[in-house]
Amino acid sequence: MVLLAITYMLVLAPSSCASSQRVISAxxxxxxxxxxxxxxxxxxxxxxxxxxxxxxxxxxxVVDRFGELHLPSGQVENEQLWSEAFEMISRNTTPPNARxxxxxxxxxxxxxxxxxxxxxxxxxxxxxxxxxxxxQVDTYVVIKSESGWLIAAHNMQDQKP
Numbered sequence: 666m667v668l669l670a671i672t673y674m675l676v677l678a679p680s681s682c683a684s685s686q687r688v689i690s691a692x693x694x695x696x697x698x699x700x701x702x703x704x705x706x707x708x709x710x711x712x713x714x715x716x717x718x719x720x721x722x723x724x725x726x727v728v729d730r731f732g733e734l735h736l737p738s739g740q741v742e743n744e745q746l747w748s749e750a751f752e753m754i755s756r757n758t759t760p761p762n763a764r765x766x767x768x769x770x771x772x773x774x775x776x777x778x779x780x781x782x783x784x785x786x787x788x789x790x791x792x793x794x795x796x797x798x799x800x801q802v803d804t805y806v807v808i809k810s811e812s813g814w815l816i817a818a819h820n821m822q823d824q825k826p
Contacts, residue, residue, distance in 0.1 A: 691770060691773075694770070694773070694776075694809070694814075695768050697809075697813060697814050698768055698776055698778065698807055698814050699765060699768075700814075701720060701807060701813070701814040701815070701816070702765060702778065702780065702805070704716075704720055705717060705720045705816065706763050708720065709761075710760040710761070712751040712754065712756070714744045714745075714746075714747035714748040714751055715744050717744075717747050718740050718743040718744035718746075718747060719740070720815060720816060721740075721743060721815060721816040721817070721819070722808065722810075722815050722816065722817045723737070723738075723739045723740045723743065724736070724737070724738070724739075724817075725737060725743055725816060725817060725818065725819065726817070726818045726819070727746070727818075727819045727820075727821075728819070728820040728821060729750075729821055730801060730821040730822075730823060752791070753790055753791060754788055754789070754790060754791065755789040755790060755791050757789055758786070758788050758789040759784075759785065759786040761782050761783060761784045761785075762782070762783045762785065763780055763781065763782045763783070764780065764781050765778060765779075765780050766779040766780060766781055766802075767779040773809075774808060774809040775806065775807070775808050775809070776806075776807050777804065777805070777806055777807075778804070778805040778806075778807055779802060779803070779804055780802070780803045780804075780805065781800065781801075781802055781803075781824070782800065782801045782802075782803060783800045784796075784798060784799050784800070784801075785798055786798060787799065799823060799824075800823075800824040801821050801822055801823050801824050802822050802824050803819060803820065803821050803822070804818075804819070804820045804822070805818065805819050805820075806818035806819075
């Protein structure tokens with residue numbers, strides 16, 4: 666019995682400790698990802714293309730809600746992409762609601778995030794037209810860089826009822 670207890674402590678206990686350390690590490694990394702997404706949502710709601718682009722990798726891949734793939738070749742071009750999109754939106758538009766549905770780590774430095782966005786009043790455009798109310802599910806691939814978590818890919822998908 667004593668031999669069994671010693672064997673457990675030498676063989677199984679270290680792996681149990683390593684497992685709990687991975688869980689703690691994943692939890693702290695999840696906090697970092699949620700912080701990134703919170704900053705990204707704030708920048709989006711403020712129509713701040715510069716701040717938004719700073720939260721994405723320079724070579725971010727974006728598939729917009731119309732299914733068009735955008736491959737900016739740097740932070741300046743990425744900022745321009747968002748600026749052009751924001752120029753069409755009236756500042757009287759009701760900001761969307763968003764929530765993180767799931768964070769799944771692919772590796773310790775890469776995660777896939779699913780978020781739900783709701784535009785309860787649609788989007789009012791500067792020309793007076795309105796995109797009707799809609800919901801979408803966005804998928805983000807986030808990576809951990811030296812400066813912290815950044816969005817490397819973003820796919821917007823209309824949510825069907």
